[in-house]
Amino acid sequence: NAGVTQTPKFRVLKTGQSMTLLCAQDMNHEYMYWYRQDPGMGLRLIHYSVGEGTTAKGEVPDGYNVSRLKKQNFLLGLESAAPSQTSVYFCASRASGTSTDTQYFGPGTRLTVL
Amino acid sequence: EDKVVQSPLSLVVHEGDTVTLNCSYEVTNFRSLLWYKQEKKAPTFLFMLTSSGIEKKSGRLSSILDKKELFSILNITATQTGDSAIYLCVLPDNAGNMLTFGGGTRLMVKP
Numbered sequence: 001n002a003g004v005t006q007t008p009k010f011r012v013l014k015t016g017q018s019m020t021l022l023c024a025q026d027m028n029h030e031y032m033y034w035y036r037q038d039p040g041m042g043l044r045l046i047h048y049s050v051g052e053g054t055t056a057k058g059e060v061p062d063g064y065n066v067s068r069l070k071k072q073n074f075l076l077g078l079e080s081a082a083p084s085q086t087s088v089y090f091c092a093s094r095a096s097g098t099s100t101d102t103q104y105f106g107p108g109t110r111l112t113v114l
Numbered sequence: 115e116d117k118v119v120q121s122p123l124s125l126v127v128h129e130g131d132t133v134t135l136n137c138s139y140e141v142t143n144f145r146s147l148l149w150y151k152q153e154k155k156a157p158t159f160l161f162m163l164t165s166s167g168i169e170k171k172s173g174r175l176s177s178i179l180d181k182k183e184l185f186s187i188l189n190i191t192a193t194q195t196g197d198s199a200i201y202l203c204v205l206p207d208n209a210g211n212m213l214t215f216g217g218g219t220r221l222m223v224k225p
Binding site: 031033042043045048050056058059090094100101102103104105106107108 | 145146148155156157158159162202206210211212213215216217218
């Protein structure tokens with residue numbers, strides 16, 4: 001049981017390049033989330049999904065797109081990377097139900113945009 | 115707008131000390147309150163609290179919630195260097211999706 005995994009762990013991009021971050025979970029969780037964490041700041045929600053085929057905007061969605069084609073995977077895309085997107089990106093998942101608010105986080109992807 | 119305030123901002127103690135971390139909050143519709151520990155990487159889950167006055171305990175860590183006074187505390191007894199981390203108090207929104215994070219308490223435990 002690997003929990004939540006993220007690929008890649010590190011990436012360096014040039015301004016204007018595109019990339020996709022992959023999040024996978026093997027806990028059969030309905031909900032999945034993408035966050036970014038900047039130095040000295042808390043986590044901010046980018047996008048989330050409440051089930052396969054659905055996505056919704058979080059607090060800071062601009063410049064990112066997401067897709068949830070399979071229940072276990074949640075992809076985060078950067079179409080045209082900007083230096084302001086240099087950050088650590090965390091994926092999380094959560095089971096459905098009112099008694100399960102706990103989000104389980106992946107190990108993070110450190111992205112640098114030059 | 116939901117709000118979470120943690121205190122102190124940082125704390126330095128020696129191994130064996132007991133610490134109390136504070137979290138006060140304002141919320142429109144309370145669903146639960148979560149505590150996480152964040153070391154160098156991802157936050158790891160500690161506790162989920164939903165009811166007032168019921169202590170949750172895991173080893174040397176314990177936490178309790180007061181829904182009347184709108185606060186929670188996290189206690190760590192007999193601290194160890196491995197307890198050094200940022201401790202986050204978190205409020206889910208009514209649907210459980212949007213999390214409001216407190217600023218965190220940075221705990222450093224010296225040998």
